[in-house]
Amino acid sequence: MAEITRLIHEYLRHDKKFPHVWCPGCGIGIMLGSLIRAIDKTGYKKDDIVLVSGIGCTGRLPVYVDFNTLHTTHGRALTFATGIKLAKPRLKVIVIMGDGDAVAIGGNHFIHAARRNIDLTAIIVNNNVYGMTGGQYSPTTPYGMKSTTTIYSNVEHAFNISELAVTAGSVFVGRGTVYHAKLLDSLMEKAFAKVGFSVVEIISHCHTQFGRLNRMGTAVEMMQWQRDHAVTVEKAAQMKKEELKDKFKIGVLIDRELPVYQDEYEKVRRWAKGSEKR
Numbered sequence: 001m002a003e004i005t006r007l008i009h010e011y012l013r014h015d016k017k018f019p020h021v022w023c024p025g026c027g028i029g030i031m032l033g034s035l036i037r038a039i040d041k042t043g044y045k046k047d048d049i050v051l052v053s054g055i056g057c058t059g060r061l062p063v064y065v066d067f068n069t070l071h072t073t074h075g076r077a078l079t080f081a082t083g084i085k086l087a088k089p090r091l092k093v094i095v096i097m098g099d100g101d102a103v104a105i106g107g108n109h110f111i112h113a114a115r116r117n118i119d120l121t122a123i124i125v126n127n128n129v130y131g132m133t134g135g136q137y138s139p140t141t142p143y144g145m146k147s148t149t150t151i152y153s154n155v156e157h158a159f160n161i162s163e164l165a166v167t168a169g170s171v172f173v174g175r176g177t178v179y180h181a182k183l184l185d186s187l188m189e190k191a192f193a194k195v196g197f198s199v200v201e202i203i204s205h206c207h208t209q210f211g212r213l214n215r216m217g218t219a220v221e222m223m224q225w226q227r228d229h230a231v232t233v234e235k236a237a238q239m240k241k242e243e244l245k246d247k248f249k250i251g252v253l254i255d256r257e258l259p260v261y262q263d264e265y266e267k268v269r270r271w272a273k274g275s276e277k278r
């Protein structure tokens, strides 16, 4: 069986849930491909994986994959995931969110999950808007760009999701784009292998909302924009500040060791029970 057919049969609910809801050309499909290839490489059994999402075009993803899945409320995916991880620590819990889900309504949960360093992987598709509900601006809509709720110009400044994750305490943060699919595969593999709060931010395109309003062209042209504005972390280290002005970094932004929430909690539990001295 061809590799792609094997992956589809193994990991997608191909005979039950398709066709999917995404617009033709949306970057979320590319992200789904990377996700199943990376999971396949990690060697986890399907029953050991839980995929949790909130709501949105990105949040729709768990419907299509054949793991344990949970399609929860907008902005609360990390709270459901936290509960699952604490109740069943042996499970690999992966959370899929849009930028609205992760850093608007769910922003508080995001920074605190990172601060706690709970063992979860957060995959965030950053397409700069609320895609599913019609292209309203989100905390990652760039200054000066249009959305359906900033029809003249957005006057707010955007969050940098990856930098926020680093500052809040994540042990692994990687950023890729849907144009750089191979890099995405490897970032996801690394994030899944990490113990602690790991984040992969994926720069994607919503050509039917954000792209249309800002005259950024087709899905392909928006991916060409990603290609032309992304710079690897290694290359960025050799560039001057002025050269990096309209660029963003891709690759591994941080990979460090910090105490993991479940281990710390278990320590306190043993002290409290008197089975271990402080």
Ligand SMILES: Cc1ncc(C[n+]2csc(CCOP(=O)(O)OP(=O)(O)O)c2C)c(N)n1
Pocket (backbone or CB within 6 Å): 055, 056, 057, 058, 059, 073, 074, 097, 098, 099, 100, 101, 102, 125, 127, 129, 130, 131, 132, 133, 138
């Ligand atoms: C509590 C709550 N507020 C608002 C909504 C409406 N809503 C559904 S999806 C969405 C935005 C999704 O945007 P994002 O998370 O960026 O994902 P995308 O659709 O762009 O992938 C909103 C506001 C909701 N479902 N629940």
Ligand code: SF4
Pocket (backbone or CB within 6 Å): 021, 022, 023, 025, 026, 027, 028, 057, 058, 127, 131, 132, 205, 206, 207, 208, 209
């Ligand atoms: S509305 Fe945007 S994010 Fe949603 S499926 Fe269409 S292109 Fe993708």
